[in-house]
Amino acid sequence: MTSTDHQTLPSSLPRPEDELERLDAVWKTPTGWRFFSSVNNTNIGLLYIGTALLFFVLAGILGLMMRAQLAVPDNTLLSASTYNQVFTMHGTVMMFLFAIPVVEALAVYLLPNMLGARDLPFPRLSAYAYWAYAIGGLAFFCTLFVGLAPDGGWFMYPPLTGMEYSPGLNADFWLLGIGFIEISAIAGAIELIVGILFTRAPGMTLSRMPVYAWAMLVVGVMIVFAFPAIIAGTALLEMERAFDWPFFIADRGGDPILWQHLFWFFGHPEVYIIFLPAAGMVSTMIPTIAGTPLVGRKSIIVALVAVGFFSFALWAHHMFTAGLGVMEMSFVSAASMAVAVPTGIQVFAWIATLWRGKVRVNAPTLFLLGFMFIFVLGGLTGVMVAVLPFDWQVHDTYFIVAHLHYVLIGGMVFPVFAGLYYWLPLIKGQKMSERVARWVFGLMFGGFNIAFFTMHITGLLGMPRRVYTYDAGLGWNALNMVSTVGAFILAAGVLLFIVDLALTLRKPEKEAGNPWNAPTLEWLPSEDYGNRSIPMITSDDPLWEQPSLSPEVEAGQHYLPFTATGRRETIATSPVAAEPRYLMILPGDSWWPLIAAAGTAGFFLLLTIKMIGIAWICGITAVAATMAWLWQLDREQPMARARVSDSLVLPVGATGSASQSWWGTMIMLVVDATIFASFVFAYIHISMRLNVCPPPGAALPDPVWPLLSCGLLVAGSALIALSKRFIGSWPMPLLVLVALACVAAAFGFDLNGYRLAGLDPKEHAWSAAIAAIVSYQGLHVVVLALSGLFLAARGWCGYVGHASRATIDNVALMWHYTTLQGIAAAAAIHFVPMVMG
Structure with missing residues (x-):
């Protein structure tokens, strides 16, 4: 097959008149209660985003409870025990149930259309990942209402979380609950890696791939190597608690520092796993609001890869005061400073793009500017705590709390809100109110800085982290009250956003069009099946540089404007050059992923409360449902070859290392090997x-x-x-x-x-x-x-x-x-x- 074949648009040979109706019938979303059997990326992505935002609100309420407790000294609003549960759940829900899932959710929703694909290669795996996260996460959150929420901090350091100091079930809920939620995240990462590498539109080479897709590819690889460490760590701590195997008990040869190594080998890359998707979104939105191509596009891609690489050298950044050797501390200190270089490259490229273009001030613009201001401040304090003598002074103070929130909220929440304003028209064609958006931004930006900038000063004055109250004579009273007021102002902005979002989604549906004049493919007209035809890409910014692309795609003049086999399909392309390789058959809607996810969640959660018999029933149900969904797949293909356009015929399916399932299995085994390496x-x-x-x-x-x-x-x-x-x-x-x-x-x-x-x-x-x-x-x-x-x-x-x-x-x-x-x-x-x- 030559490159000429790929770039030739189909001729006007006659095609069946009902091809669009048949395409629509194959991809049609089930209605009513059958909607929950849907595996289409659009439906799963929206459910994913909605659930992640729910957890964001719930975690925010817990944060407000903490700030209310700390508003005045010697407060008795929350007891020490309740505060520890609220504190632990706030951090856990924000990190594990909001930050990671929301970036995967946005990717599941956006990437297929952005890549010009019908769907991701394992739609049932996406559905399983979502339902396991949603069911397990909501059950885990409900432990707060029965006094069984974990109370050892979101980092769960032994020996405080061992049986001697935490004899109840609280810590077990964290260990087992977070373990399977991380498995859900890994399933999502496998889906995204294979999807990005093998389902891009023909002609979308790696060099032409959207920066957001590059960010998610780097993040997927990071998840594969970082998350296994926390899975191994939680397994070791749970085995210690359940079987009295003393991995972290010093008197019997264990070492609590082992937990910190495993946890932070996951925990610090996780910061960049959260930031890089946001950076990818920023690199996607900024050219649109500036009306000009992204400055330093290749440099930004290299910077994304460099950040991912450096992030794995930073785990002991959180352990400077744990008694490590001078050489180890110096190495991590140098890496902590070095990671600022590729991050700075991206910031300067964004500023240069804004400078070169003509910026339109709208809701996404405001949140992007707010992001850059807040994140740069967080990066500066990050360089400060990379200096060892300074870190020794502030390591366990509110200075670190402030730094953490500047990096995470500034580096992720503000870009996510910009993205919600930017991509919301894709759902029903309606934009949110610009007038209300200015109030939302003002309240969130002002409230955030009032709340968290003050904490830098509180920390420098000596206020330690993780305390539920303090004495009146320590000089922290006014600062804590200011922080509490700022937190409630921030919450008011989020509440106003939710009200405007609900009102916008109630408006009647209309054609989305391309309201921002964006250059990326997700703004092509789409239905349940994605684009009317899979486009041929010849440029970095296709909707700008290929002005006839949208009408051609809508008229079905590109690849696969029909269902070639009568099933759901997309074109599999080569990972580098994006040359068409074969017609990928995708599984349809099914209840089995939901049943398997419910069984998985039930197994872990019921095992925690010692309902062993019912737990094993749930586990067997999960295995049986998984086998049932796999049993339906991988039968003889309906035909050996199929025509995907008038000028191109492709094999149907692939075997061995050419198939998407082979690569999915290989990535899963890399995860497996990394867990094993953690045990070793x-x-x-x-x-x-x-x-x-x-x-x-x-x-x-x-x-x-x-x-x-x-x-x-x-x-x-x-x-x-x-x-x-x-x-x-x-x-x-x-x-x-x-x-x-x-x-x-x-x-x-x-x-x-x-x-x-x-x-x-x-x-x-x-x-x-x-x-x-x-x-x-x-x-x-x-x-x-x-x-x-x-x-x-x-x-x-x-x-x-x-x-x-x-x-x-x-x-x-x-x-x-x-x-x-x-x-x-x-x-x-x-x-x-x-x-x-």
Whole structure:
């Protein structure tokens, strides 16, 4: 296929008169209560955004309760216990239930149209991610009303969150609740990475891709490497609480600092995971309001990647006062300052774009200008706390509270509000009131600075963080009252915005058009199926540089103006050059993602309150629903090739490494490997604290057991590789079952070796760390058992063929990974004592 083929518009060959009606019927959104079975990105994105904004309001109310408590000294409005719950839930909800979900929500809603695609490649995964987040998040928030909300701070530092100091269920709700919410975020990241790389419109090369899509691609990769650390950390702390495995108990060989390493390896990149999507939105909106192309576009893209890279060197930024070595502190201090350089490049590029263009002052403009003012101040205080002597003085004071809010609210909330004003016409064609927007901005900008700039001074005067009251004679009275007044002014602005938003959404629907004269593709006319036809892109700013694009797309003169197979489809393109590769078949609406998400949420939450039986019923329901939705997929394609325009014929679907499901599985395994690496890091960290490794009374199993186990794992992988040669015939499922027996036997040998060695996870943290690694391998054996039985069943039913082989390809990837992980686990467990001893 030549590039000439791609850039030739379809000729005027006759097409069916009812092609638009058939396209609409395939993509039509179900009505009534069936709406909740929808998996279309537009519907899921709107639900996602609405739920995230609900959590923003709820977390804001908790923040107002805190400010009311701190308005005057010796206040008794909230007790110490209640304040700790409110404080913990405020930070947790803002960070985990608003900040991360809202950026993923906006991406799910905007990216398909911005990329010129019909939908993202795994719409049911998006639906599952949303419902798990919504159901689990609302249940988690309701713990406040029964006195079971977590109270250890949103960072949950041990030993205060261990069983000795937090014997109730409060901490367990945080650990299990946040764990599966993070899994939901990772599912969303996989969807976005594959969607951005493989569903861009033909001709939209990486260099032409919108900056917002670049930001979300970087963020997706960051989520894949950052979030596994918190999943591993929460698993370790929950195992300590549930099974008395002392990972963080110093008296039994554990180390509370281990939690801080794992938490902040996630926590500081999370700040940039929140900021980079906002920066991408800013880079999208500023050229529109200035009426000129973005200055330094390539430099901004490089800066986005650089920020993502530097962010992983900053986790100990939060641990300067934790007693780390001078070399470690100096390294992180330098990285903390270095990250300001790519951030500054973006700010200067935005200012240059505004300077070069003719700025129109409207609601998005006001919030973008407010963002730049607030975020730059937050960045300046960030450089200040990167200086070690200064950080030692202010580390646990309200100066840090002020810095945190300037970076997060300034760096994310103001751009999100600008984006809501900017993109709201996409929903019903109606813009929000400009007159009301000025009041909203004035109240939010003024209230924010009154509330949080004052906290810098309060912190410099010595007010510590995380206190629920203070004495009258400390000189903080007036400053705290000013901060409280500012917080309520800020809340008044948010309330006014919500009222105007509700009134706007009640207006009758009209054609959205392109009210801002924006250059990006989301402003093309769209329906449930996205654009009438998938456009051919030849420029960075297509709606400016290709003026005839909109009428051509609307007239169906580009790619896929119909349903070629009678199913939902989009064009899969190459990741760099965006050349058409194949016709991607997308799954339709289904109840299974909702049922699977409800089962997942029920499993974790009911497990927390010790309703073990019902919890397992929910877990089995989640697994069964997931298998049911996967059972419907990956059958023989309706045809081998399909015409997507009068000048282009593409294969229907792809197999192996060319398919989107293969890449989704690979990214999932990278997440998996990062979780495993976090467990190995915990084992190494605990081993390094020992005077003698293994510690007295502990021993490793005889090497014969891990050797036998590794041999069986390799044999299982070899059998799976062999089974691929028998696709479509009876030996394939039999070989899978024999491979499964090998894996089960391998894990049995592992367990027997540790049993004979007398390993006791309750006795010492070193033994517990080994038990955690072995348990994680055991979890993979269970997953392989389910996957292997599923694959064998599909093979016997004839659903695995040469044109529908995604099941065996993806199960094989998981199988080979489990083999490698088992070998790596055995090597790490036995090699570390040799080095440390």
